[in-house]
Amino acid sequence: MPSSRLMPLLEALERLGDVWGDAEGSAELSRIELLDAHRAVSQAQRCLDGLHAELAATIAHESRSELGPDGFAKQHGYRSAAAMIAAHTGGSAGDARRLIAVGQAAAPRTNLWGEVLPARYPALASALAAGEISVAAAALIVSLLERIRLKVGSARVEEAERLLVGRAAGMSLADVGKLVARAEAWLDPDGVAPREREARDRRSLTMFERDGSLHLVLQTDIASGAPIKAAIQAYVAASFQSRITATDPDAPDADRRSVAMIQADALTAICEHAIACDNGGMPASGATVVVRVNLDQLMSGEGSATIDGSDQPVSVSTCRRMAAGGGIIPVVLGSAGEILDWGREKRLFTRAQRLALVERDGGCAMCGLPPQMTKAHHIRWWQRDTGPTDLNNGVLLCESCHHRIHDNGWDIRIEGIGAAARVWLIPPRSIDLARTPRPGGRARYDIAA
Known part of the structure; x- marks a missing residue:
């Protein structure tokens, strides 16, 4: 035996x-x-x-x-x-x-x-x-x-x-x-500060030119590197978002840069702005996206929606995803074309709410990407009054995981209240017959949780 x-x-x-x-x-x-x-x-x-x-x-x-x-x-x-x-x-x-x-x-x-x-x-x-x-x-x-x-x-x-x-x-x-x-x-909470001081004492940036290229080697402590990382990741996220909404992603001039390339371009763009800027402020975007959808289609999930300024229709599931994120105004139309519901600012998560979601989720609740590469999304979408914009109906997701949640039938459950709550990801039966909840967000790593 x-x-x-x-x-x-x-x-x-x-x-x-x-x-x-x-x-x-x-x-x-x-x-x-x-x-x-x-x-x-x-x-x-x-x-x-x-x-x-x-x-x-x-x-x-x-x-x-x-x-x-x-x-x-x-x-x-x-x-x-x-x-x-x-x-x-x-x-x-x-x-x-x-x-x-x-x-x-x-x-x-x-x-x-x-x-x-x-x-x-x-x-x-x-x-x-x-x-x-x-x-x-x-x-x-x-x-x-x-x-x-x-x-x-x-x-x-x-x-x-x-x-x-x-x-x-x-x-x-x-x-x-x-x-x-x-x-x-x-x-060992008392050991955190000494480790930070040691990391800060080792910080360095070296620059040298070789083979027609400028080489940068940066080492710094986490706190000092946070704004650098956040700025570069925000640029990368915006670049990938533009790819998703591109009319023809297969066009000869489509953006096919790798992440490493985009990060290098981000650093260049940030430094160019810093040199040219005379007041230290970043230019703000005033663009607004309006998505229009019929109520019956919104409720059934069938049909399509339109985006103002675009000739291409989008699916209702895409409409729901877009409406769950910030900066999108949903306009719900009746069968005769009358406006039944015009999206309002309160449907969007406030800055304070997003910070609370970051505190709870730590980044994408599903894959762990950092907060700068995520958006705050409604768990129960905003149809009428069933999907309130509050912490227990919000979750941070990157664009890829947002698609996975909607397209593959995952559910999300929040246990607890506010930033101390726990996020549970419930897979569809096609992945797990028992639909066993999986921990999501910061709770996966928080020992003290």
């Missing part, structure tokens, strides 16, 4: 075999089967990585320096355990050291009398064994716990370990990184 340590891996492989069946390749799988197969492979990979970390820790133990030439790695011609592991995996020595560190944190220990002790981080060890988190995510968590364990004490470390491991399951590595950064500030 297989060892219990191997059971999660074998179960994942069995699920993969059940889904794959007699198919010759993944192209023969249905979308549901494709997703199930992907999940099984992902869990199997995490289980394998957890086993690999355990093996790496044992190899490191058998190669410890006090064994001298009798060390496992040196017997096989390697100067260290990391070098031996890297040679067999084809990876880097840094990857091998990460495997060792995670394995050592999750492996059982022995005391001076040879008695077996629990792993240093038992919750992490259990999650690794079950294939719930990746080794890369575990490495971020271990690194944080090792940094703060002497400052905050064992009880806080145990609490942080449980919270981090529980939240990290199902997250991407980038999201785990955000989670760990929030956790460090929560665990």
Whole structure:
């Protein structure tokens, strides 16, 4: 009978075999089967990585320096355990050291009398064994716990370990990184200011010309970089918005710049404005967009709407999306063309409300893009009085996620009141039959929430 340590891996492989069946390749799988197969492979990979970390820790133990030439790695011609592991995996020595560190944190220990002790981080060890988190995510968590364990004490470390491991399951590595950064500030609030001072002391901007190009290398603290990042991201967002509304995106002169190119152009435009500006103010736009739609079409979701100044009609779903954002005035018409409802300023989220949404959501509630690349949208659209413009009916979404929400049948639920509320994203049955709510917004990363 297989060892219990191997059971999660074998179960994942069995699920993969059940889904794959007699198919010759993944192209023969249905979308549901494709997703199930992907999940099984992902869990199997995490289980394998957890086993690999355990093996790496044992190899490191058998190669410890006090064994001298009798060390496992040196017997096989390697100067260290990391070098031996890297040679067999084809990876880097840094990857091998990460495997060792995670394995050592999750492996059982022995005391001076040879008695077996629990792993240093038992919750992490259990999650690794079950294939719930990746080794890369575990490495971020271990690194944080090792940094703060002497400052905050064992009880806080145990609490942080449980919270981090529980939240990290199902997250991407980038999201785990955000989670760990929030956790460090929560665990060691007194350490935030010194880290900021250290970052500020390292700030620098170097400029040099090479191969006909000007090269800029900027490093600064987060606070000082925030206005730079916000200004550039606002320019990028405006550029992508113009692409969406372009009459012919396939035209020869259509904007096909990459994000990196647009960011470079943004810096140029901002600096050109700064040089030419004599009062420090940014020119304001007075443009207003008016969208006209028939009430019956608005209620049914069928038909089309028109935008003043444009010859091209838009779908009613697009009309709803546009009306949910700022700067759009919806005009609802009756069957005889009479105006039934003229959008008013109060339908738009105020600056104070948007700041409160930023406080609650932290950015796009679905994908995590920063606030500068999002708009405040109504969860229940503005038909008559059912979609009020308040925090419990608002959510920050980037343009892409706004389309996903509307087009694919996602629902959003707000629990709580005001900026302290939690956002839940509810997938359609085509993605999750159980429609299990997923945490959205800042709550995904806020340890203290």
